[in-house]
Amino acid sequence: MSPSTGDRVAALGNAAGEALSDLVETAGTFGRDLADTGGLAAGRIPGVGIALRWSLHWIGTVVSAAADLVATVLKVVVELAVALVVVVVRLIAGGASTVGGARRSGAGAGVGGRRTFVQGVGETAASLAGPVLVTSGKALALVQAVLLGQRGERPLTAEERARLDRVFRGSVALYNVRVVDGFSGLFGLNRRPFTLGNTIYMKGYLRRRGPERYAATLVHECGHVWQNQNVGTRYAIQALWAQCTIADRYDWEKELARGNVRWSDFNREAQAQLLMHVWQHGRSGTDAAPGAFYAEDPIGAAHFTWNGVDRTALAREAVATMRGARSHRYSKRLEGR
Numbered sequence: 001m002s003p004s005t006g007d008r009v010a011a012l013g014n015a016a017g018e019a020l021s022d023l024v025e026t027a028g029t030f031g032r033d034l035a036d037t038g039g040l041a042a043g044r045i046p047g048v049g050i051a052l053r054w055s056l057h058w059i060g061t062v063v064s065a066a067a068d069l070v071a072t073v074l075k076v077v078v079e080l081a082v083a084l085v086v087v088v089v090r091l092i093a094g095g096a097s098t099v100g101g102a103r104r105s106g107a108g109a110g111v112g113g114r115r116t117f118v119q120g121v122g123e124t125a126a127s128l129a130g131p132v133l134v135t136s137g138k139a140l141a142l143v144q145a146v147l148l149g150q151r152g153e154r155p156l157t158a159e160e161r162a163r164l165d166r167v168f169r170g171s172v173a174l175y176n177v178r179v180v181d182g183f184s185g186l187f188g189l190n191r192r193p194f195t196l197g198n199t200i201y202m203k204g205y206l207r208r209r210g211p212e213r214y215a216a217t218l219v220h221e222c223g224h225v226w227q228n229q230n231v232g233t234r235y236a237i238q239a240l241w242a243q244c245t246i247a248d249r250y251d252w253e254k255e256l257a258r259g260n261v262r263w264s265d266f267n268r269e270a271q272a273q274l275l276m277h278v279w280q281h282g283r284s285g286t287d288a289a290p291g292a293f294y295a296e297d298p299i300g301a302a303h304f305t306w307n308g309v310d311r312t313a314l315a316r317e318a319v320a321t322m323r324g325a326r327s328h329r330y331s332k333r334l335e336g337r
Contacts, residue, residue: 013082028067152182
């Protein structure tokens with residue numbers, strides 16, 4: 001199995017897992033929205049309205065968190081079944097190539113095979129650790145929802161959906177994306193925003209940094225939602241690994257210096273950071289407003305300069321790659337309703 005064939009099989013497996021998990025997530029989202037709608041109506045009842053409203057909101061949050069956990073489990077089961085087949089074949093192919101090359105041409109001939117072998121080991125680790133990390137996080141989120149330790153969860157606003165659709169177009173399904181603005185329990189030990197599956201934990205970022213930085217950071221975090229929906233749960237361990245091992249993990253220019261010339265080769269944090277910087281500093285003709293670069297699909301006469309260097313070609317390649325992915329989630333049909 002060639003790397004390209006393996007990538008196609010992994011992509012098909014991820015699409016199947018996404019479609020299956022989306023059905024469960026959508027049911028949970030509907031339950032949460034129904035509870036919140038009922039809470040708004042109940043809130044008008046004299047005397048007990050406030051208590052009823054918060055009780056229904058709590059029920060909706062728990063239902064949503066439970067559905068999210070079940071959906072994640074379903075997704076990772078499919079991912080693991082496909083990923084294990086792919087990585088085992090790659091490991092075998094890489095090992096055989098290494099041994100065969102060394103026998104034919106000496107010790108230095110199996111370099112390509114060793115590279116394939118090492119790549120297979122890395123993908124195996126990410127494909128196993130990523131699902132464990134995301135599933136554990138979703139289990140913790142459910143416990144926190146039950147114990148009132150994760151408040152302020154909400155859907156994207158209409159303005160946020162329009163902004164993110166402007167960036168990602170059809171490559172991200174936004175209906176089940178949730179934002180936690182307030183208290184987030186143990187997830188709040190670190191004040192930096194982060195994304196777990198389709199849930200974005202902003203942790204009071206709006207109060208600390210203001211609306212413009214909040215909007216730009218939401219683009220960064222939705223970059224991780226894109227990774228979750230189009231790469232799979234292994235993105236989580238890859239992002240965490242970058243945070244733990246790369247001091248300048250957000251500096252996408254350093255990725256270029258390392259020889260990673262394509263956006264898809266960047267570490268997961270640098271990928272999301274570039275999308276955010278293009279949102280903030282990209283231009284389209286004389287339009288210098290945030291998000292101007294993303295106004296057209298495909299990108300037209302837009303340009304992006306960073307630190308005095310024209311990075312338009314890189315930005316175009318990144319946006320084309322990102323938008324080239326197509327979400328297989330049924331819930332896309334429900335966006336904007």
